[in-house]
Each structure stands twice: as structure tokens, then as C-alpha cells.
Amino acid sequence: MSYQASLSKTVSPYLLWFLLHKSQTGISMLNFQHAITPGAGHDAWISVLVTGLSIHVVVLLIFYILKHASKGDIISLHVQLFGKWLGSLLNGAFLLYLLMLICFQLISYSQVIQTLVFPEMKAWRIALVFLLMFVYIVRGGFRVITGITFCFVLIPSLLIVTLIFPLQYAEWRNFLPFLNHTLPEFTYSASRSVPLYMGVELLLIYFPYIRDNAKSAKWAHIGVLHTYVLYLIIACTTFAFYNQGEIKHEIWPTLSLSKIISFTFLERFDYFYIFNWVFAITPPCCIVLWGCTRILRSSTSLSAKTSLWIVVIVVFIIVAWPYNAQMMQVVEDCIRYAGSILLYGYIPLLAVCVFISNRLQIWRAERAS
Amino acid sequence: MIKVTLLRLVIILFSLLLLAGCGNESIVNRIRILSAVGFDREGELCKGTVAYPNYIQRKGSLAILKGQGKEPKLIMDQFERESPRKVKYNKVNSIVFSQAIAREGIYTAVSTIIRDPDLGNTLLLAVSSCSAEKLIESLDHQELENLPFNIVKQNMANGGVPPSNLHLFLHDYYSEGKDPSMPSLSLNEQRQIQIHGYALFKKDRLRIVLNTNEMTLFGLLQGKKVRGELAFNYKEHQYVLSLLAGRSSSKTQMRPAAFRYDINVDGNIRNLEGNRMSMDPSEAGALSSCIEGQLKAQLLALLKKIQANDMDSLGIGERFRSEDRNWKASVFYKKVYPTLQFNVNVNVHLKNSGAGE
Known part of the structure; x- marks a missing residue:
């Protein structure tokens, strides 16, 4: 039986659907089409789907790992498996990874705002506004974060309807000839679509806060399904609207799609799209901040409030740093490698460790009796 | 307690005033x-x-x-x-x-x-x-x-x-x-x-x-929307066909490379002499087949004109690309496209010739 936090702090299991889905969708959704097309071209949507399917396996592994953790999360599991020192070190590494995740979201989003809407706006001003909002939400606790997540799934979902406008220009022949690429090309696209699904690993931290968590796997898988169905809709709309040559020249294809939408009362709908992405990046950032706070709190003697502010100040300094395009590329690559290693390397490795330590325990128990 | 709330209110109001002044004003x-x-x-x-x-x-x-x-x-x-x-x-x-x-x-x-x-x-x-x-x-x-x-x-x-x-x-x-x-x-x-x-x-x-006539024909070949007016001769009289609706579909043929258009248009003739049809309904068939012949000749001439100028404005290459797995733009436009055979089938349905005789 897996560990569960006290009842007053937990959320209903079905909310895991929204938590998991929303912790995956973020800033990568804006430009993933641009990143994946150099590989499998017009077939790249298949790679997005296959990567999405592989996340089901990752979720299965996470559930297996956490069932055997004494406090139900990765922080306690690290200490339990690897001892206090190595465990704390690994927790520190995980903290760094989470910091990278939130900084990447904020840096990319501030770049979108600076490029498309307010060229004069400094990154620190954008970071300040967002971080203060995040602090306000995270101070409310996990239940508030979940509530925000739920609302923030519903609001941007309304935007899916507006994809009808680009679909009026759809050229469905762009998808033909079907499956005209080689396996290495599909693999390239799949590796580039990993950032889309990063965020599922946050389950390793908030798992104890789900009521009846051992039985909630169903909702987690629905969340994953929701994510890749959404990505498929966006990818297919983009590929129908743009041909391959055009996607190469669009840095944020999802935003450029909205440039074709125009109403008599609202000529440029794309600004609406850009600011709607606040809804997309707020939940993952809040969950990450909350996770950072939890790691700091349980590994050191700091209080929740102090550790939250420490994390926020660190994030603020990193985000306010003036980045150029080359540095952004490095940050993006780092995040992609770190996420891929975590999802497809470290989590399976952890599952193997848990499996071995279980066997050892059973073997020891048998020998003792 | 009240003091703290008041202080907060003042801070909020102050920052509101500040923020409002910060904007990049464009009225x-x-x-x-x-x-x-x-x-x-x-x-x-x-x-x-x-x-x-x-x-x-x-x-x-x-x-x-x-x-x-x-x-x-x-x-x-x-x-x-x-x-x-x-x-x-x-x-x-x-x-x-x-x-x-x-x-x-x-x-x-x-x-x-x-x-x-x-x-x-x-x-x-x-x-x-x-x-x-x-x-x-x-x-x-x-x-x-x-x-x-x-x-x-x-x-x-x-x-x-x-x-x-x-x-x-x-x-x-x-x-x-x-x-x-x-x-x-x-x-x-x-x-x-x-x-x-x-x-x-x-x-x-x-x-x-x-020119404008070719432009209407070009739109007809694109097949997305069929609208416009086209002029014809029949028995030494001038007629204007108003296109109401239509459908154009196209088909590729690989060996030998050919491209076929099937065009169905609905239209009516409302100008002078257009009532020939209502006077003598048996002549409607002859009229529409005459229009079909002229339309077909005009469309073929347009396709040839575009082909002769070494352009592919109608996206015929794109059609071949989507159907041929080994399609290469350079090969297609060097070897196949200049000698590509065009076939055009036209069906004209004359709906009416106005409300008077």
C-alpha cells in the first residue's frame, strides 16, 4: 500500500488527470512543429504519437516505483534506497532539474512576449509579474494549485475551436505520401518531441497528495492520453496549414497559425493567443515551484515559506539574465537532454533498483525465518 | 488592523497610478x-x-x-x-x-x-x-x-x-x-x-x-471557388455565361505522365439573345455543347501558356509529389513537366436564361 498524506491535504483522484496533463503542456507547444520537421517531415506527427504512447510506460514505472517508497515520493525514496548522503545529493540534482524546467518556461515565454508584443519590455519585469503570481498560488498549498490547474485546462481548451480558421486553408495533400521516411528520421523527430511530454515526472513529488493514489493510475493514463491527443490535433492542423518549406521559416508555428484568424471586431486574434499561453505555463511552473519547496524543506531545516522565497529569488536571477539566441539554443538542448535522460534512463533505472531492493528484502526475510 | 488594510489600499492605488503612467501610449x-x-x-x-x-x-x-x-x-x-x-x-x-x-x-x-x-x-x-x-x-x-x-x-x-x-x-x-x-x-x-x-x-x-477572362478560367482550374462571367460565341452571337457553382476535380497519370481536369459548371445566360434557350428548349443542348467546346479550348490554351512559361501555378507538381513516393522537384520540372499531357473534360449545365422570354 502506498503512502498518502493526511486527508485534509489530498485531492480527489480524478484531478490527477488535469494535474498530469497540465504539467506536460507548456511553452514547448508553441514551437515543437518547427523542431520535429527536420526529421520525419510531414510524417512527424507519428513520432509525436509514439512518444506520447511511450509516456504510458513511464507512468506505469512511476506508479511501480512510488508504491515502494516509504513516504510515497521520490525524496523519501532516494534516501531509502541510497542512504542519506547519496540520497540528498540525488534530491539536489532533481531540484536543479526542476529549476531548469521553470526557468526554461519563463525565459522562453518572456522571449515570445519580447519578440511579438512588447519589444521594449525587459525580461526581469515579465519574470517579476509572473513569479509574484506563482508565489501567491503556491502559498495556497497543493489544493489551490490543483484548483488553478483544473481551471487552466478548461480556459485554453476553448482555443481549440479557433483552429477551424486555419483549417479552412487546409491542404490535406501535405500529409501524402504517407510513411515516406526512414526509421532514423522518425527517431530524430521522436527525440525532439520529448520536451512536449516533460513534466510527467512531477508525479514523483505530488503523488502522496492524491487520495487513493494506488488506484488512481487510470486517471494518470487519461491525462497522458489527453496530452498527446491535443498535440496531435495541433500538429495535424499545422501540417495541413503549412507545407514543410514554410514550417522551417516559422519559429512559433502554433502562434503563427492564429495570424490567419481575424474578426470584424478583432482584427488580430494572435495577441489573444499569445497571452492565453499564461494559462498554459502557470500550472507547470506552480507545480515545479511547489516541488522545489518540498525538496528544500525535507532535505534542509528551512521552513516552507523561506524555501519558496529562496527558490523564487534564484529563478528570478536566472530568468532576468539577458540571453541571446545562441544561449537559448544551449538552454533548450540542456533541458531536452536532461528530460530525456530522466524519463527514459533514470526512471527505468530507479524501477530496477526498487525491484532489486525488494527482492533483497524478501530474500533476507526468507533467510531470517 | 484597519491601518494595515489602509496601507495595502494605498500601495495598490499607488502602483495602479504608476503602472497606468508606464504604458507606451498610442491613441x-x-x-x-x-x-x-x-x-x-x-x-x-x-x-x-x-x-x-x-x-x-x-x-x-x-x-x-x-x-x-x-x-x-x-x-x-x-x-x-x-x-x-x-x-x-x-x-x-x-x-x-x-x-x-x-x-x-x-x-x-x-x-x-x-x-x-x-x-x-x-x-x-x-x-x-x-x-x-x-x-x-x-x-x-x-x-x-x-x-x-x-x-x-x-x-x-x-x-x-x-x-x-x-x-x-x-x-x-x-x-x-x-x-x-x-x-x-x-x-x-x-x-x-x-x-x-x-x-x-x-x-x-x-x-x-x-487577363480577366483567363483569371476566371484559372480560378475554375484551381477548383476552390467557381464564380465569374465568361463570354462565348454561338451562331455569330455573343453570350455571357454566369458561373453559379461548379466542381473541378483533377487526376494524375504516371506513365506516360498526364494530368486530367474534370470540370462541371452550373451557369445561366441572361444577356441579350439568351432567351434562345427558352424559346426553343431543344437548342439548349447544342448551346451548352458549343460552350463546352469553347471552354475546353480556352482552358487547354491557358494550361499550355502556363506550361510554356515554365511555371506551375496550379500546383501540378504538388499533386505528383503527393502520389509519387520517389518524386524529386528537379527531375519533375526538367523532364516530366515540359512535356506533360493535359486533358480537360468540361460539362456545362445551363440552368436557366432568366425570368422572361
């Missing part, structure tokens, strides 16, 4: 919002002429600004230097190139436009048969409604102009198997802007301009 009727831009070539330099609605002195009718520079951005800078008010180009909806620029290639200008997030994707790109400067100048003192964008938009919806905007231009430009096209504008004797044809490009260079 719509106190700035110059450019609407239509024309580009001409003048030696080394590029000449830009723009029309903007003047809300203060002219109650919204259009006024003109002119500038010169090497790049669209530098011309903008010159407008700024000439103007007592802020100049914004976010609402530009028509961009007109002179034929000289269009023949040299418009990609350098277009690439500046697409990289600028201030411009939308629905804006109109057009070629001007006279100088773009004259064309835009004719808008002086006219209403905002008379912009080329609105003229073309109206004709795309109701007349025989094929759909065209910045997005479609880029889609065709970056496509491996299609060449872009855009409307061509001119000035008539009353100095009114009119659509006088349809410009076909090879990549970003203007090659030929179709």
Missing part, C-alpha cells in the same frame, strides 16, 4: 496608422508610397506619405522623420509592388514583411501595372473603403478572382511543386483602382499577367 486617432503600401524601384533605391486615414484634418479620408530608402524598414524610418505624429504600420492590409520590382523578385521585400510580427497573414500582396506610386496616390482624399484590399476581397468573395493573400503566397512560394500568384491592379481612366488581371510568378519573379 488611434492621434497616430498615423498606415493602411496601404506601394513599392517602386528608383535606381538603387526603393520608393515607398503609403496611404493612411487622417482622422484629425480629413475626418478619416486617406492621405499620402512618401519615402525612399534601400530597405522597407529604412523607408518606414523616413516616414517617421516626415511626420509630426507617431507612424504605426500594424494595420497595413495591402502591399502593392510595381512590375519592375516584381520582375526582379519580391522575396527580399516579402521576407522583411513575414518576419515582422506586427503584420497579419491575411494581407493582400498585389502587382501594379502602372507605377505603385501612382496607384497609391490615387487614393488621396478617398475613403478607407476604397483600399485595394477591400476591392480584391469583394471580388474574391463574389467575382472571378482566385483566393490570394500573404499566407497563400508563402505557401506556394515555399512549396516544392507550386508557383505563387497574386492579383494585378491598374488605374482606369477615372483614376480608380481596378483589378485588371492575375499575375503569375516563377518562384518570386513575375512572369506573365493573365
Whole structure:
């Protein structure tokens, strides 16, 4: 039986659907089409789907790992498996990874705002506004974060309807000839679509806060399904609207799609799209901040409030740093490698460790009796 | 307790006041919002002429600004230097190139436009048969409604102009198997802007301009929307077929390479002598088969004309690409396309000839 936090702090299991889905969708959704097309071209949507399917396996592994953790999360599991020192070190590494995740979201989003809407706006001003909002939400606790997540799934979902406008220009022949690429090309696209699904690993931290968590796997898988169905809709709309040559020249294809939408009362709908992405990046950032706070709190003697502010100040300094395009590329690559290693390397490795330590325990128990 | 709340209130109010003062103020009727831009070539330099609605002195009718520079951005800078008010180009909806620029290639200008997030994707790109400067100048003192964008938009919806905007231009430009096209504008004797044809490009260079009749036929072959008026002769009389609806489908054939169009159109004939059909219904068949013959000949001539100019404005290469797994643009346009066989089947259904006999 897996560990569960006290009842007053937990959320209903079905909310895991929204938590998991929303912790995956973020800033990568804006430009993933641009990143994946150099590989499998017009077939790249298949790679997005296959990567999405592989996340089901990752979720299965996470559930297996956490069932055997004494406090139900990765922080306690690290200490339990690897001892206090190595465990704390690994927790520190995980903290760094989470910091990278939130900084990447904020840096990319501030770049979108600076490029498309307010060229004069400094990154620190954008970071300040967002971080203060995040602090306000995270101070409310996990239940508030979940509530925000739920609302923030519903609001941007309304935007899916507006994809009808680009679909009026759809050229469905762009998808033909079907499956005209080689396996290495599909693999390239799949590796580039990993950032889309990063965020599922946050389950390793908030798992104890789900009521009846051992039985909630169903909702987690629905969340994953929701994510890749959404990505498929966006990818297919983009590929129908743009041909391959055009996607190469669009840095944020999802935003450029909205440039074709125009109403008599609202000529440029794309600004609406850009600011709607606040809804997309707020939940993952809040969950990450909350996770950072939890790691700091349980590994050191700091209080929740102090550790939250420490994390926020660190994030603020990193985000306010003036980045150029080359540095952004490095940050993006780092995040992609770190996420891929975590999802497809470290989590399976952890599952193997848990499996071995279980066997050892059973073997020891048998020998003792 | 009350003190703390009061303090908070004061802080909030203060920051509100501060924030409100921080904005980059642009009040719509106190700035110059450019609407239509024309580009001409003048030696080394590029000449830009723009029309903007003047809300203060002219109650919204259009006024003109002119500038010169090497790049669209530098011309903008010159407008700024000439103007007592802020100049914004976010609402530009028509961009007109002179034929000289269009023949040299418009990609350098277009690439500046697409990289600028201030411009939308629905804006109109057009070629001007006279100088773009004259064309835009004719808008002086006219209403905002008379912009080329609105003229073309109206004709795309109701007349025989094929759909065209910045997005479609880029889609065709970056496509491996299609060449872009855009409307061509001119000035008539009353100095009114009119659509006088349809410009076909090879990549970003203007090659030929179709006349209005060919433009309607071009739209018919594209198959997206069938509208417009076509003139015919039957028994030494002139008839005008008004296209109401229609469907055009196309089919590729690999070996030997051929391309077939099947065109079904519904139309009616309402001009003089059109009542021949209602007087003698037996003649309707002969009339429609005569129209079919003439339409087929015209369509084939148009296809041959485009082919002879080494262009693929209808996206035939794109059709072959989607069906042939080993398609290569270079091979197709060198070996297959120049000798591609076209077949056209036309079915005309004459619906009526008006309400009188």
C-alpha cells in the first residue's frame, strides 16, 4: 500500500488527470512543429504519437516505483534506497532539474512576449509579474494549485475551436505520401518531441497528495492520453496549414497559425493567443515551484515559506539574465537532454533498483525465518 | 488592523497610478496608422508610397506619405522623420509592388514583411501595372473603403478572382511543386483602382499577367471557388455565361505522365439573345455543347501558356509529389513537366436564361 498524506491535504483522484496533463503542456507547444520537421517531415506527427504512447510506460514505472517508497515520493525514496548522503545529493540534482524546467518556461515565454508584443519590455519585469503570481498560488498549498490547474485546462481548451480558421486553408495533400521516411528520421523527430511530454515526472513529488493514489493510475493514463491527443490535433492542423518549406521559416508555428484568424471586431486574434499561453505555463511552473519547496524543506531545516522565497529569488536571477539566441539554443538542448535522460534512463533505472531492493528484502526475510 | 488594510489600499492605488503612467501610449486617432503600401524601384533605391486615414484634418479620408530608402524598414524610418505624429504600420492590409520590382523578385521585400510580427497573414500582396506610386496616390482624399484590399476581397468573395493573400503566397512560394500568384491592379481612366488581371510568378519573379477572362478560367482550374462571367460565341452571337457553382476535380497519370481536369459548371445566360434557350428548349443542348467546346479550348490554351512559361501555378507538381513516393522537384520540372499531357473534360449545365422570354 502506498503512502498518502493526511486527508485534509489530498485531492480527489480524478484531478490527477488535469494535474498530469497540465504539467506536460507548456511553452514547448508553441514551437515543437518547427523542431520535429527536420526529421520525419510531414510524417512527424507519428513520432509525436509514439512518444506520447511511450509516456504510458513511464507512468506505469512511476506508479511501480512510488508504491515502494516509504513516504510515497521520490525524496523519501532516494534516501531509502541510497542512504542519506547519496540520497540528498540525488534530491539536489532533481531540484536543479526542476529549476531548469521553470526557468526554461519563463525565459522562453518572456522571449515570445519580447519578440511579438512588447519589444521594449525587459525580461526581469515579465519574470517579476509572473513569479509574484506563482508565489501567491503556491502559498495556497497543493489544493489551490490543483484548483488553478483544473481551471487552466478548461480556459485554453476553448482555443481549440479557433483552429477551424486555419483549417479552412487546409491542404490535406501535405500529409501524402504517407510513411515516406526512414526509421532514423522518425527517431530524430521522436527525440525532439520529448520536451512536449516533460513534466510527467512531477508525479514523483505530488503523488502522496492524491487520495487513493494506488488506484488512481487510470486517471494518470487519461491525462497522458489527453496530452498527446491535443498535440496531435495541433500538429495535424499545422501540417495541413503549412507545407514543410514554410514550417522551417516559422519559429512559433502554433502562434503563427492564429495570424490567419481575424474578426470584424478583432482584427488580430494572435495577441489573444499569445497571452492565453499564461494559462498554459502557470500550472507547470506552480507545480515545479511547489516541488522545489518540498525538496528544500525535507532535505534542509528551512521552513516552507523561506524555501519558496529562496527558490523564487534564484529563478528570478536566472530568468532576468539577458540571453541571446545562441544561449537559448544551449538552454533548450540542456533541458531536452536532461528530460530525456530522466524519463527514459533514470526512471527505468530507479524501477530496477526498487525491484532489486525488494527482492533483497524478501530474500533476507526468507533467510531470517 | 484597519491601518494595515489602509496601507495595502494605498500601495495598490499607488502602483495602479504608476503602472497606468508606464504604458507606451498610442491613441488611434492621434497616430498615423498606415493602411496601404506601394513599392517602386528608383535606381538603387526603393520608393515607398503609403496611404493612411487622417482622422484629425480629413475626418478619416486617406492621405499620402512618401519615402525612399534601400530597405522597407529604412523607408518606414523616413516616414517617421516626415511626420509630426507617431507612424504605426500594424494595420497595413495591402502591399502593392510595381512590375519592375516584381520582375526582379519580391522575396527580399516579402521576407522583411513575414518576419515582422506586427503584420497579419491575411494581407493582400498585389502587382501594379502602372507605377505603385501612382496607384497609391490615387487614393488621396478617398475613403478607407476604397483600399485595394477591400476591392480584391469583394471580388474574391463574389467575382472571378482566385483566393490570394500573404499566407497563400508563402505557401506556394515555399512549396516544392507550386508557383505563387497574386492579383494585378491598374488605374482606369477615372483614376480608380481596378483589378485588371492575375499575375503569375516563377518562384518570386513575375512572369506573365493573365487577363480577366483567363483569371476566371484559372480560378475554375484551381477548383476552390467557381464564380465569374465568361463570354462565348454561338451562331455569330455573343453570350455571357454566369458561373453559379461548379466542381473541378483533377487526376494524375504516371506513365506516360498526364494530368486530367474534370470540370462541371452550373451557369445561366441572361444577356441579350439568351432567351434562345427558352424559346426553343431543344437548342439548349447544342448551346451548352458549343460552350463546352469553347471552354475546353480556352482552358487547354491557358494550361499550355502556363506550361510554356515554365511555371506551375496550379500546383501540378504538388499533386505528383503527393502520389509519387520517389518524386524529386528537379527531375519533375526538367523532364516530366515540359512535356506533360493535359486533358480537360468540361460539362456545362445551363440552368436557366432568366425570368422572361
